[in-house]
Each structure stands twice: as structure tokens, then as C-alpha cells.
Amino acid sequence: MSVKIGENIDLGNFPLLLAPMEDVSDPPFRYVCKKNGVDMMYTEFISSEGLIRDAAKSRQKLDIFEYERPIGIQIFGSEIDHMRQAAEISAQAGPDLIDINYGCPVKNVACRGAGASLLQDIDKMVKMTKAVVDATDLPVTVKTRLGWDDSTKNVYEVAERLQDIGIKALSIHGRTRAQMYKGEADWSMIRDVKRNPRIQIPIFGNGDIDSVEKAAAWRQEYEVDGIMIGRAAIGYPWIFREVKHFFETGERLEGPTIAERVDVCRTHLTKSIEWKGPKTGIFEMRRHYANYFKGIPNFKEYRMQLVSLQSVEEINEVLADIEHNFISEVI
Incomplete structure (x- = not known):
């Protein structure tokens, strides 16, 4: 019903x-x-x-x-x-x-x-x-x-x-x-x-x-x-x-791939910038990166970059790096 x-x-x-x-x-x-x-x-x-x-x-x-x-x-x-x-x-x-x-x-x-x-x-x-x-x-x-x-x-x-x-x-x-x-x-x-x-x-x-x-x-x-x-x-x-x-x-769906994680994180960032403008959008997105990539080995270094970068181009480069380097990881 x-x-x-x-x-x-x-x-x-x-x-x-x-x-x-x-x-x-x-x-x-x-x-x-x-x-x-x-x-x-x-x-x-x-x-x-x-x-x-x-x-x-x-x-x-x-x-x-x-x-x-x-x-x-x-x-x-x-x-x-x-x-x-x-x-x-x-x-x-x-x-x-x-x-x-x-x-x-x-x-x-x-x-x-x-x-x-x-x-x-x-x-x-x-x-x-x-x-x-x-x-x-x-x-x-x-x-x-x-x-x-x-x-x-x-x-x-x-x-x-x-x-x-x-x-x-x-x-x-x-x-x-x-x-x-x-x-x-x-x-x-x-x-x-x-x-x-x-x-x-x-x-x-x-x-x-x-x-x-x-x-x-x-x-x-x-x-x-x-x-x-x-x-x-x-x-x-x-x-x-x-x-x-x-x-x-009744069956468990496979979790998201690294590519999907990167894609959705990137979409979230894009929407954040569209709604709040580049400065606030990039700043407020920082609280989400660790959650999107929870479980990825040695993610700390990437996180430090993501939360310090000021431009969307540089952030996208780091996200592309993550996708490239961890594409074979299952987390």
C-alpha cells in the first residue's frame, strides 16, 4: 500500500x-x-x-x-x-x-x-x-x-x-x-x-x-x-x-567503483560551485572528500591536497589522479 x-x-x-x-x-x-x-x-x-x-x-x-x-x-x-x-x-x-x-x-x-x-x-x-x-x-x-x-x-x-x-x-x-x-x-x-x-x-x-x-x-x-x-x-x-x-x-548490489566515487564527487563539487559560487563552493566541499573516499589506502595525502587547493581545475586533476591510481582497488 x-x-x-x-x-x-x-x-x-x-x-x-x-x-x-x-x-x-x-x-x-x-x-x-x-x-x-x-x-x-x-x-x-x-x-x-x-x-x-x-x-x-x-x-x-x-x-x-x-x-x-x-x-x-x-x-x-x-x-x-x-x-x-x-x-x-x-x-x-x-x-x-x-x-x-x-x-x-x-x-x-x-x-x-x-x-x-x-x-x-x-x-x-x-x-x-x-x-x-x-x-x-x-x-x-x-x-x-x-x-x-x-x-x-x-x-x-x-x-x-x-x-x-x-x-x-x-x-x-x-x-x-x-x-x-x-x-x-x-x-x-x-x-x-x-x-x-x-x-x-x-x-x-x-x-x-x-x-x-x-x-x-x-x-x-x-x-x-x-x-x-x-x-x-x-x-x-x-x-x-x-x-x-x-x-x-533480496540481493546486495555491488558498491560504487572508484570511477563512480570520483564521478559523483565531481558532480557534487560542480553543483556546489553553481549554487554558492567558486570560493564558497570549493571551500564547503572540503568536508565531503574524506567521506567519498573512505577506505582508500593512503588517501591522506590526496585529502591534504583536496582541502588546500583553490581552483576547480587543480581539484579535478587530483580527482583524476585518484581514479587513475586506484582504479583496480576494491574498497
Whole structure:
């Protein structure tokens, strides 16, 4: 049975979603993930305060492209009225949905009353969500965590109350805010939310999916409507095509060749420069090289070159060198 968000977003029978990640899931990264089969994506999370103040960085994050659809714009904030305004501004950019971040655990978000902080005040979370739902005709979805800490795991209440005021899907990261990204994600509570007979909206599981086998096993074990993959896709967008292939055939797809790694890395770089300009595009790409070539022997020397070069021509020469020198390596 097809998974639907609202009336119009049909994601097929078991969608793979790209988690919104700050400083990662920008349009260049989303492009290479889309090429590898991801079913739905989100922007990096965008500050409601930044949107209202018309901050250039926040506005730029609203950039979305037709080939990315369906795509959601994710917003976060601590003031209810500002979140309402941010939803109106975001809707004008033409996304397929608006997503609210109630999951970000980092200090400068959660300690300012936004992100996962709202897990400490469910009444405020409900009011904020209702303000966003009322501000737009687009479907509104939410991403959150199990709770603030081990003594306040309140995702059951969150799921019911947010569904009651009109959200159309819920993504749950299987950790509390206190856990940050440490320890193992606990998906058993995500399964319990899904099994709740009151819950009718799609429930997506997030946290620790880093292999084809885990995706397949957890699909069965935890009964979610789809899975959201984040960190495992950084430098490895092929995870989406590999998981899909495994679901369809039961067989593991061969990993990318060195030539493919170089090709996708080069595409990512090109898109980065197109979107941000040469200086920023080259600089921001530096965080991705080590991930694209993880496992290549003696890669450190190449990495040192890639993160120091200023021109795209020189970077492409190093990438061509990598392809030439490691073409026979299996990693």
C-alpha cells in the first residue's frame, strides 16, 4: 500500500527519506542523493528568526528545484508567532510540505527554546504546531525524538496530540535529546507509536540505519512506514539505491567503483560551485572528500591536497589522479 502525506504526496510503498542535516543537506548534496533513488528530501533546517529578519543565509536555504520533488522545507524556532510567519514565508518558496524540527539536540538550538527543547513543553509544542498548520495549505510534518531524557520519553503523547491538530506525518529519531547522537537508537518506541490504533499518519523511523541489512531487518522488526537516513548518506549517496535494490531483489548490489566515487564527487563539487559560487563552493566541499573516499589506502595525502587547493581545475586533476591510481582497488 502506498504511503501518502496529505492528499497529494504519494511516496510509494516503503519510502526512503533523506534526513535534514545542518551544513550537509544543501541542494548540491540533495542532487546526488536524488540521483541515487531517495524518495523524499528536506532542506537544512531554517531558523524562523532568520527568515523573519530576511537573513541571507536563511533565505538561501529556501532554494529548491523541480527535480527534487517531493521536497519539504524544515523550520525551527522558539516563538510561536515567528514560526507562523516562517511557515508563510517558506510556503512562498513552493515546497511540497513544511516540516517542523522538534528534534535538534545541539546546544545553541535546544538551549534557546527551539528544536528538541520543545519536548520539555508539549503544550507549547502543540500550540506552535497548530499555528504552523493554520498558516499554510501545505501538509505539515514533524521530526522529533523519543523525549528530552530517559525520564521524560513522551513521544506517544506527542504523536497523538500533533496528529489531532493536523500534522500529516511524523519522523522519530530513536534517541532522547540527552543522548545526542551517542549510544544506540531505540526503535522499539517508534514501533509502539506505529502500533497505536489511534495513529493514522505515516510514521518514519530515523537513527543508525547505516547498512542494507539493517534497513531490511528494521523495516520488518519495527513496522514503520519508511526510513529516514542521515549520516550514513554523507559521502555515500549510493546507500539509497543499494537499500532499494535489496528490498526489490533480496540481493546486495555491488558498491560504487572508484570511477563512480570520483564521478559523483565531481558532480557534487560542480553543483556546489553553481549554487554558492567558486570560493564558497570549493571551500564547503572540503568536508565531503574524506567521506567519498573512505577506505582508500593512503588517501591522506590526496585529502591534504583536496582541502588546500583553490581552483576547480587543480581539484579535478587530483580527482583524476585518484581514479587513475586506484582504479583496480576494491574498497
